Amino acid sequence: xxAKWARKDLLxxxxxxxxxxGLILETADSFKEISQRPIKKVPTLRGQTIVLFFFExxxxxxxxxxxxxxxxxxxxxxIQTSASSLTKGETLRDTARNIEAMKVNIxxxxxxxxxxxxxxxxxxxxxxxxxxxxxxxxxxxxxxxxFTIKEHKKKIAGLNVSIIGDIAHSRVARSNIWGLTKLxxxxxxxxxxxxMPPEIEKLGVKVTYDIKEAIExxxxxxxxxxxxxxxxxxxxPSIREYAMKFGxxxxxxxxxxxxxxxxxxxxxxRGVEITPEIADGPYSVILEQxxxxxxxxxxxxxxxxxxxxxxx
Amino acid sequence: xxxxEKAKVMDAGQIESAIVRIAHExxxxxxxxxxxxxxxxxxxxxxxxxxxxGKMGAIVDREIPVGALDITLYRDDLTDVAxxxxxxxxxxxxxxxxxxxxxxxxxxxxxxxxxxxxxxLIDFGRPKSIQLAVLVDRGHRELPIRAxxxxxxxxxxxxxxxxxxxxxADGEDGVIVAEMEE
Numbered sequence: 001x002x003a004k005w006a007r008k009d010l011l012x013x014x015x016x017x018x019x020x021x022g023l024i025l026e027t028a029d030s031f032k033e034i035s036q037r038p039i040k041k042v043p044t045l046r047g048q049t050i051v052l053f054f055f056e057x058x059x060x061x062x063x064x065x066x067x068x069x070x071x072x073x074x075x076x077x078x079i080q081t082s083a084s085s086l087t088k089g090e091t092l093r094d095t096a097r098n099i100e101a102m103k104v105n106i107x108x109x110x111x112x113x114x115x116x117x118x119x120x121x122x123x124x125x126x127x128x129x130x131x132x133x134x135x136x137x138x139x140x141x142x143x144x145x146x147f148t149i150k151e152h153k154k155k156i157a158g159l160n161v162s163i164i165g166d167i168a169h170s171r172v173a174r175s176n177i178w179g180l181t182k183l184x185x186x187x188x189x190x191x192x193x194x195x196m197p198p199e200i201e202k203l204g205v206k207v208t209y210d211i212k213e214a215i216e217x218x219x220x221x222x223x224x225x226x227x228x229x230x231x232x233x234x235x236x237p238s239i240r241e242y243a244m245k246f247g248x249x250x251x252x253x254x255x256x257x258x259x260x261x262x263x264x265x266x267x268x269x270r271g272v273e274i275t276p277e278i279a280d281g282p283y284s285v286i287l288e289q290x291x292x293x294x295x296x297x298x299x300x301x302x303x304x305x306x307x308x309x310x311x312x
Numbered sequence: 313x314x315x316x317e318k319a320k321v322m323d324a325g326q327i328e329s330a331i332v333r334i335a336h337e338x339x340x341x342x343x344x345x346x347x348x349x350x351x352x353x354x355x356x357x358x359x360x361x362x363x364x365x366g367k368m369g370a371i372v373d374r375e376i377p378v379g380a381l382d383i384t385l386y387r388d389d390l391t392d393v394a395x396x397x398x399x400x401x402x403x404x405x406x407x408x409x410x411x412x413x414x415x416x417x418x419x420x421x422x423x424x425x426x427x428x429x430x431x432x433l434i435d436f437g438r439p440k441s442i443q444l445a446v447l448v449d450r451g452h453r454e455l456p457i458r459a460x461x462x463x464x465x466x467x468x469x470x471x472x473x474x475x476x477x478x479x480x481a482d483g484e485d486g487v488i489v490a491e492m493e494e
Binding site for chain 1: 398437
């Protein structure tokens with residue numbers, strides 16, 4: 001393995017090389033076994049402190065990061081923004097500087113503004129891990145999706161991956177697109193025109209508005225959640241119409257390959273973007289994605305914690 | 313820093329007979345192979361473990377469980393090394409609870425690797441006992457650890473390094489003592 005890890009932070013997959021992504025995936029593969037042991041803990045991050053700084057609700061990602069950190073023996077602190085001094089008018093950077101002053105090693109943050117983790121990464125010495133920023137990137141989700149695909153298909157290069165749903169608001173879509181295209185996959189994005197960002201094809205993806213076209217020939221179908229909380233106005237006539245046109249159901253699965261993988265980053269709106277029979281069906285790897293998330297996050301924590309160069 | 317080869321202290325034949333001798337000693341010492349399993353430390357200890365399990369299996373005519381342990385995550389010097397070492401897979405597909413574990417490594421030196429391996433092993437359960445087999449014991453222990461089975465004792469100075477080469481990883485078998493050039 002030629003790649004070396006020299007980044008203090010993980011902000012997105014856009015800036016990573018294919019080798020760096022490969023290193024994270026291989027490291028995660030070694031970490032996966034730890035969660036199957038009777039004693040699910042290694043001493044690697046003993047004495048390191050990790051702050052989880054979530055400005056948006058999260059169950060999966062926060063729990064997954066928390067378990068990953070605990071299984072590596074790190075100490076963790078959760079900051080809930082509703083109970084923090086940000087409600088008293090403190091700026092994000094000041095809050096982060098104060099956390100830094102408490103000698104914290106890693107800050108894992110989720111924020112509704114794209115670029116917020118980058119702002120902190122440039123101003124404080126702890127490693128910043130982006131756990132989702134606005135509609136920009138969600139790198140560990142992208143990585144765990146790619147890890148899950150690789151586990152099943154043994155490769156990424158040459159695979160046809162279709163990402164279907166609300167592309168415009170989805171940081172998961174963007175991290176997947178960056179990661180998959182760097183590793184040589186053919187990515188197709190599909191959704192209603194109102195949920196398709198302009199010029200998305202510049203990222204090297206194929207665009208279609210016809211779900212049949214996205215399903216046919218796909219080795220992997222990644223269904224995105226309809227993000228009702230991020231929509232200022234109504235971008236499609238009704239949930240029901242969306243489900244009919246862009247929801248994955250048994251009828252549309254007739255166009256799929258026999259060995260297709262069905263993925264979803266969660267949380268699922270059952271009956272909207274995916275029907276329960278497909279989400280719980282034989283092609284679905286949705287819960288495997290959750291299991292793999294811990295291994296991928298352990299790998300990321302391991303790699304960034306070893307970087308010695310810090311902002312003074 | 314360059315390494316200058318000083319002496320070849322074991323060749324392929326000597327490695328082979330050392331493994332055979334250790335295999336016999338383990339069986340004799342433990343009276344039977346019932347409840348016995350072998351775990352090698354990656355990279356070359358795991359390769360030795362595979363060979364040892366093969367020899368022992370042939371002697372007693374039954375398969376001996378064998379696993380591989382990666383100790384990177386247990387190292388006590390992670391804060392000192394320049395960058396994070398690559399983590400390899402730990403593969404122990406059997407329950408170690410109540411088993412006699414033969415822990416295998418290529419070179420026994422300071423004892424710190426073995427200390428890590430003991431910690432790692434115990435996270436998999438509570439073995440009945442752990443015995444240590446090494447191909448080369450070169451002295452200079454920094455911890456109270458000793459080998460139960462050693463292929464060869466090689467007195468060395470701390471300026472020297474001992475390199476075990478194995479066909480599976482290095483293309484040939486052999487043990488070399490080398491010295492760091494100033």
